[in-house]
Amino acid sequence: MFIEPRVGTRPGSNSARRGWIEVVCGSMFSGKTEELIRRLKRAEIARQRVEIFKPALDTRYHAEDVVSHNQNSIRSTPVPVAQEILLLATSCDVVGIDEAQFFDESLVEVCVQLANGGTRVIVAGLDMDFQGQPFGPMPALMAVAEFVTKVHAICVRCGELASYSFRVTAAEDKILLGETDAYEARCRVCFQEGLRQKAK
Ligand SMILES: Nc1ncnc2c1ncn2[C@@H]1O[C@H](COP(=O)(O)OP(=O)(O)O)[C@@H](O)[C@H]1O
Numbered sequence: 001m002f003i004e005p006r007v008g009t010r011p012g013s014n015s016a017r018r019g020w021i022e023v024v025c026g027s028m029f030s031g032k033t034e035e036l037i038r039r040l041k042r043a044e045i046a047r048q049r050v051e052i053f054k055p056a057l058d059t060r061y062h063a064e065d066v067v068s069h070n071q072n073s074i075r076s077t078p079v080p081v082a083q084e085i086l087l088l089a090t091s092c093d094v095v096g097i098d099e100a101q102f103f104d105e106s107l108v109e110v111c112v113q114l115a116n117g118g119t120r121v122i123v124a125g126l127d128m129d130f131q132g133q134p135f136g137p138m139p140a141l142m143a144v145a146e147f148v149t150k151v152h153a154i155c156v157r158c159g160e161l162a163s164y165s166f167r168v169t170a171a172e173d174k175i176l177l178g179e180t181d182a183y184e185a186r187c188r189v190c191f192q193e194g195l196r197q198k199a200k
C-alpha cells in the first residue's frame with residue numbers, strides 16, 4: 001500500500017512547499033482508478049485542495065466523474081488537451097489525472113511544471129496498449145515521477161497476475177473505448193496465446 005510521504009519535516013530540510021509526481025500504472029481492471037480515488041479522497045480528508053482531470057474523450061461511465069469498474073467515483077473536470085490542466089489547477093495542493101495514456105506528450109511537461117511549483121501530482125493510466133506497446137506519455141511520466149506503482153489485475157484465462165489488456169475484437173485503432181465487451185485482463189502467457197490466435 002502506498003503511504004503518503006511526509007516531506008519538509010526533517011531538521012535542515014527546505015521548508016518550502018514541495019511537489020512531486022506519482023504514477024499508478026497497469027493493465028485494464030488492475031485497480032488504477034480505485035487507487036487514484038483512494039489517494040485523492042485521503043488528501044480531501046486532510047483538507048487539501050484537490051482537483052481531478054481526465055481527457056474529455058473518455059465518456060465511458062460518466063461525462064464528468066472519474067468512475068472505477070466497481071462504481072467508486074469522484075468528481076472531475078474533463079479537458080480536451082493537457083495544457084488546460086495548467087490553467088485550471090492554479091491554487092490547489094493535489095492534482096489527480098486519470099486515463100493519462102490518452103493525452104499527448106505535453107502532459108509530461110504539464111506535470112513537471114505543477115510539481116516544480118509545489119503541487120503533488122497523481123497520474124493514473126495504462127502503461128501498455130492492446131498490442132503490448134508503451135502507451136502515449138506513460139513511459140516518460142514514469143521516468144520523471146518520484147513514485148511509480150504498478151498494479152495488477154487477475155488474468156481471466158488462468159488466474160495469474162495480469163499485466164496486459166487483450167482486445168477481444170478485431171479493431172486495430174489504438175483508441176477504442178470499452179470494458180469487458182472489448183478487453184480482457186491477461187497474463188503474459190495468455191496474452192501471447194491470444195495474439196497468436198488472432199494472427200491465424
Ligand atoms: N480481471 C480482473 N482483475 C481484477 N479486478 C477486476 C477484474 N475484472 C473486473 N475487476 C474489477 O475491477 C476493479 C478495478 O477497477 P478500476 O480501479 O476501475 O481498474 P482500472 O482503472 O485499472 O481499469 C476491481 O476492484 C474489480 O472489482
Ligand SMILES: Cc1cn([C@H]2C[C@H](O)[C@@H](COP(=O)(O)O)O2)c(=O)[nH]c1=O
Nearest residue numbers: 027028029129130165174175176177178
Ligand atoms: C488497451 C487499450 C485500452 N483502451 C481504452 C479502453 C478503456 O476505455 C480505457 C482504459 O480504461 P481503464 O480505466 O484502464 O480500464 O482505454 C484503448 O483505447 N486502447 C487500448 O489499446
Ligand SMILES: [Zn+2]
Nearest residue numbers: 155158187190
Ligand atoms: Zn493467464
